[in-house]
Amino acid sequence: MTDPGPSPSPEQAAAAGTLAARIALKQRAGGILVPVVTVVFALVMSGIVLAATQHSVHTALVAFQEIFDGAGLNWIFHPTTNLIDISAYNLSQTLLQTTTLILTGLSVAFAFRCGMFNIGGQGQYFVGLVVANWLGVDFAGMNPFAHILLCIVAGTLAAAAWAGIAGVLKATVGAHEVISTIMLNWIAFWVASWLFGAGGPLQNSTQPTVPVSNQVSSSARLPDFWGAQGFQGVHVGLFIALAAVVVFWVLLNRTTLGYEVRAVGFNPDAAAYGGINVKKNLVRAMAISGAFAGLAGALDMLGGTTNYQFGQLDIPFSQVGFIGIAVALLGRNTALGTLFGALLFGSLLYGSFHGLGSSAVIQPELAGNLTYIIQGLIVLFIGADVLILYVWNSRKKLRRPPANPAQPAKATAA
Amino acid sequence: MSDDLVLEMRNIRKEFPGVVANDGVSFDVRRGEVHALLGENGAGKSTLMNILYGLYRPDGGEIRLAGKSVSFSSAREAIQSGIGMVHQHFMLVPVMTVAENVVLGSEPRSGVLLDERVAEKRVADMAKTFRFAVDPGARIEDITVGQQQRVEIMKALYRNADILILDEPTAVLTPQEASDLFEILRTLQREGLSIIFISHKLNEVLEIADRITVLRRGKTIETVPSEGATEASLARAMVGREVLLRVDKEPAQPTDVLLEVRDLHVRDDRGIEKVRGVSFDVRAGEIVGIAGVDGNGQTELIDALAGLQKIESGTVEIAGHALTHASARAALDAGIGHIPEDRQRRGLVLEFSIAENIALHDYAKPPDAKWGWLFPKRMVQRARTLIREFDVRGGGPFTRAGGLSGGNQQKLVAAREIARDPSVLIAAQPTRGLDVGAIEYLHRRLVAERDEGRAILLVSLELEEILSLSDRILVIYEGRIVGEHTGDITEEEIGLEMLGGRETAAA
Numbered sequence: 001m002t003d004p005g006p007s008p009s010p011e012q013a014a015a016a017g018t019l020a021a022r023i024a025l026k027q028r029a030g031g032i033l034v035p036v037v038t039v040v041f042a043l044v045m046s047g048i049v050l051a052a053t054q055h056s057v058h059t060a061l062v063a064f065q066e067i068f069d070g071a072g073l074n075w076i077f078h079p080t081t082n083l084i085d086i087s088a089y090n091l092s093q094t095l096l097q098t099t100t101l102i103l104t105g106l107s108v109a110f111a112f113r114c115g116m117f118n119i120g121g122q123g124q125y126f127v128g129l130v131v132a133n134w135l136g137v138d139f140a141g142m143n144p145f146a147h148i149l150l151c152i153v154a155g156t157l158a159a160a161a162w163a164g165i166a167g168v169l170k171a172t173v174g175a176h177e178v179i180s181t182i183m184l185n186w187i188a189f190w191v192a193s194w195l196f197g198a199g200g201p202l203q204n205s206t207q208p209t210v211p212v213s214n215q216v217s218s219s220a221r222l223p224d225f226w227g228a229q230g231f232q233g234v235h236v237g238l239f240i241a242l243a244a245v246v247v248f249w250v251l252l253n254r255t256t257l258g259y260e261v262r263a264v265g266f267n268p269d270a271a272a273y274g275g276i277n278v279k280k281n282l283v284r285a286m287a288i289s290g291a292f293a294g295l296a297g298a299l300d301m302l303g304g305t306t307n308y309q310f311g312q313l314d315i316p317f318s319q320v321g322f323i324g325i326a327v328a329l330l331g332r333n334t335a336l337g338t339l340f341g342a343l344l345f346g347s348l349l350y351g352s353f354h355g356l357g358s359s360a361v362i363q364p365e366l367a368g369n370l371t372y373i374i375q376g377l378i379v380l381f382i383g384a385d386v387l388i389l390y391v392w393n394s395r396k397k398l399r400r401p402p403a404n405p406a407q408p409a410k411a412t413a414a
Numbered sequence: 415m416s417d418d419l420v421l422e423m424r425n426i427r428k429e430f431p432g433v434v435a436n437d438g439v440s441f442d443v444r445r446g447e448v449h450a451l452l453g454e455n456g457a458g459k460s461t462l463m464n465i466l467y468g469l470y471r472p473d474g475g476e477i478r479l480a481g482k483s484v485s486f487s488s489a490r491e492a493i494q495s496g497i498g499m500v501h502q503h504f505m506l507v508p509v510m511t512v513a514e515n516v517v518l519g520s521e522p523r524s525g526v527l528l529d530e531r532v533a534e535k536r537v538a539d540m541a542k543t544f545r546f547a548v549d550p551g552a553r554i555e556d557i558t559v560g561q562q563q564r565v566e567i568m569k570a571l572y573r574n575a576d577i578l579i580l581d582e583p584t585a586v587l588t589p590q591e592a593s594d595l596f597e598i599l600r601t602l603q604r605e606g607l608s609i610i611f612i613s614h615k616l617n618e619v620l621e622i623a624d625r626i627t628v629l630r631r632g633k634t635i636e637t638v639p640s641e642g643a644t645e646a647s648l649a650r651a652m653v654g655r656e657v658l659l660r661v662d663k664e665p666a667q668p669t670d671v672l673l674e675v676r677d678l679h680v681r682d683d684r685g686i687e688k689v690r691g692v693s694f695d696v697r698a699g700e701i702v703g704i705a706g707v708d709g710n711g712q713t714e715l716i717d718a719l720a721g722l723q724k725i726e727s728g729t730v731e732i733a734g735h736a737l738t739h740a741s742a743r744a745a746l747d748a749g750i751g752h753i754p755e756d757r758q759r760r761g762l763v764l765e766f767s768i769a770e771n772i773a774l775h776d777y778a779k780p781p782d783a784k785w786g787w788l789f790p791k792r793m794v795q796r797a798r799t800l801i802r803e804f805d806v807r808g809g810g811p812f813t814r815a816g817g818l819s820g821g822n823q824q825k826l827v828a829a830r831e832i833a834r835d836p837s838v839l840i841a842a843q844p845t846r847g848l849d850v851g852a853i854e855y856l857h858r859r860l861v862a863e864r865d866e867g868r869a870i871l872l873v874s875l876e877l878e879e880i881l882s883l884s885d886r887i888l889v890i891y892e893g894r895i896v897g898e899h900t901g902d903i904t905e906e907e908i909g910l911e912m913l914g915g916r917e918t919a920a921a
């Protein structure tokens with residue numbers, strides 16, 4: 001440990017760190033190029049799968065265009081605010097999806113910045129969703145602004161407290177957050193299933209046999225800023241999510257709280273030596289992380305669906321919390337990166353379903369599976385970031401001009 | 415003469431992006447000699463040896479082994495030509511035994527399986543021949559760092575190395591382990607091995623080497639026989655200017671007691687009592703040195719004073735104020751400055767910028783922050799001032815601390831701690847791993863801070879550092895102070911106490 005030279009490589013420095021710290025370090029080493037390469041790689045791989053299954057490169061290219069159009073991204077070629085226009089409608093749905101993913105992505109990213117891996121975004125999202133539904137139904141007729149505020153704040157705080165449990169467990173008995181947040185996910189899910197299930201306390205009072213919640217009262221609904229009669233419009237939650245991106249950045253980079261989070265995330269020993277209370281920070285960062293996911297749930301409840309169907313058999317088991325992990329990793333756990341990551345995944349999720357689902361070139365029975373394959377490949381490639389970094393580095397080595405053949409044959413320079 | 419040269423390296427050149435690590439370096443080794451490669455950090459020593467070992471390919475120059483020109487494209491080829499290298503970071507498999515590690519890659523087999531017995535026997539024979547004092551059946555994770563290093567050496571010998579490269583082998587060793595290593599090296603030398611010994615420590619090089627080659631900024635400065643060379647002459651060649659090796663200081667004029675420790679007991683993280691009833695005072699204007707072999711309670715003592723380790727019993731007072739069960743925050747606020755023993759693990763957040771690292775203790779106080787809001791510009795401004803004042807080189811306020819050299823990292827830590835104007839400054843291993851230039855700077859700075867009226871507690875494993883800086887020396891052994899000295903005492907006498915030789919003397 002006395003190597004006096006320049007600092008150890010990220011690999012060395014992280015060798016002793018947490019899993020989250022190791023991943024974060026690997027990623028920082030890659031800069032902005034690697035996420036871009038990751039996405040390109042994943043798309044190329046998906047293209048190969050498409051071309052192979054369809055026995056046609058042309059079909060693969062058309063499928064990509066269908067995904068692009070399905071996400072409404074072709075809207076930029078002929079912009080219109082009229083939701084009856086298909087591209088405008090698709091874009092509006094992509095934006096709704098993106099809103100949620102921005103927040104679940106920020107949730108994962110914030111915990112990462114404090115050296116923790118929050119896999120509990122899904123559960124925290126449910127907590128926000130449930131609390132917002134409960135208050136959104138129960139306080140019907142309140143002043144809309146107050147009602148919305150109440151539901152959002154309560155949903156967010158409840159999710160923060162929920163995630164805080166994992167933080168407390170880590171700080172007090174050292175329970176690993178990966179394990180505890182996964183367990184909390186299941187608890188949240190089954191509690192919600194019971195609450196909304198047949199005979200449950202929050203179950204729909206007019207349809208006693210259907211496991212579905214009540215509709216959120218109109219006084220708690222988020223106004224649409226881009227909508228039309230009969231369409232699911234884009235609600236103001238998008239702006240709240242964008243504001244959250246700014247809050248995330250400011251919190252981390254302009255407050256003492258953020259300084260502490262980053263110090264603990266990089267090096268808890270040095271943070272403690274600096275006079276920072278590490279345990280307090282673990283709990284607090286986990287709670288803030290949960291707050292972002294809870295906010296996502298609350299906005300989805302008040303803006304999008306306004307009721308939710310939880311059942312034991314037909315579980316519309318949303319994956320937004322988990323996709324948030326991919327979003328954050330792709331975005332390097334930064335504010336801006338997460339925003340772009342969410343946009344990408346939002347487009348991809350909606351675009352691949354609706355583009356391939358109504359594809360002109362791909363058989364409908366294949367389309368659904370291909371959708372999953374493409375999404376899976378992207379997640380896989382982000383997970384395999386380390387590999388891409390490696391490939392990238394070797395490529396740089398190979399490209400050295402032959403006039404200068406020198407290259408480390410092995411990365412073991414002491 | 416030249417026919418007993420086993421190795422010649424001529425005009426070796428190696429560039430990295432932005433640095434010429436080796437710039438026409440020439441260097442040769444005779445059969446059976448210990449040839450030291452001396453130079454400050456970054457001088458290019460490791461690069462040169464990595465070239466020889468086949469890990470890097472040179473951009474120019476020639477390597478001749480026993481007169482024949484060679485060019486290795488991998489370490490495997492170098493090993494086959496009889497070159498062995500012990501890196502600064504060992505490359506052993508912790509869960510495997512000594513014997514398994516030694517034979518790894520060229521195992522004796524019975525069928526497809528490792529012939530454990532043959533392996534162990536061969537390794538045991540070797541250990542005996544060279545008096546390695548390592549149990550071939552022990553697991554790597556259970557043996558000391560010094561023993562692990564011997565395993566690395568055995569690995570090289572097992573592959574029939576006749577040139578052995580040791581890259582800063584003593585950096586990880588205690589003084590006792592270092593002298594054991596020297597014994598082993600002399601034995602190997604008698605067996606006809608040629609040894610390349612890399613170091614930046616002058617005394618070691620003079621002790622072990624037959625000839626010394628000094629590198630500075632990638633260039634060979636000189637090759638001299640160690641007879642006739644002095645620490646001063648070598649330091650001059652290494653640094654390129656006259657270096658003050660002895661610390662120049664006036665006698666101390668201690669005044670008030672600023673740090674008072676009474677009957678302190680501290681347990682380590684595993685619950686073992688490491689500090690067992692320590693009492694001492696440090697006054698304003700004096701440097702009190704704590705001498706001891708590593709692991710005798712120094713770390714726990716310092717951590718307890720800094721609020722980083724729970725105090726079992728006893729009291730600590732800073733300038734008359736009780737600080738016994740304080741948090742790290744409270745200790746900092748009470749006026750403790752602390753240069754920690756591991757600057758990379760604890761002293762710095764390597765991923766943070768220089769400015770952010772300077773703010774590490776006071777990030778939440780004005781002028782760095784107010785009501786929880788940070789003012790990065792003010793941090794940067796303060797960093798600029800301190801970078802200038804403490805001569806931190808290699809970057810500005812926005813540079814990542816991890817990108818600095820060890821010496822500059824340490825200056826950065828010292829700058830932060832001293833700039834807080836502490837009444838008590840704890841300096842733990844303040845110059846570990848640094849080169850002479852940086853050591854000189856830090857030593858002078860510590861004396862200057864003493865003269866400013868701070869109470870300085872110096873903890874070091876380097877006896878020489880303790881002797882040259884301290885106004886008063888306490889010897890710690892197994893968690894107790896077993897000796898206290900002012901003025902004249904020899905290294906041998908203290909060395910004896912450090913090993914528990916005179917446990918009767920009490921503080």
Ligand SMILES: Nc1ncnc2c1ncn2[C@@H]1O[C@H](COP(=O)(O)OP(=O)(O)O)[C@@H](O)[C@H]1O
Binds near residue numbers: 414459
């Ligand atoms: N793999 C590398 N890539 C880039 N620069 C390097 C590399 N290895 C060493 N250097 C640079 O080359 C110079 C010499 O380094 P090194 O040989 O490690 O010095 P020493 O072992 O004498 O401390 C230093 O400036 C160092 O930063």
Ligand SMILES: [Mg+2]
Binds near residue numbers: 414459
């Ligand atoms: Mg080196």
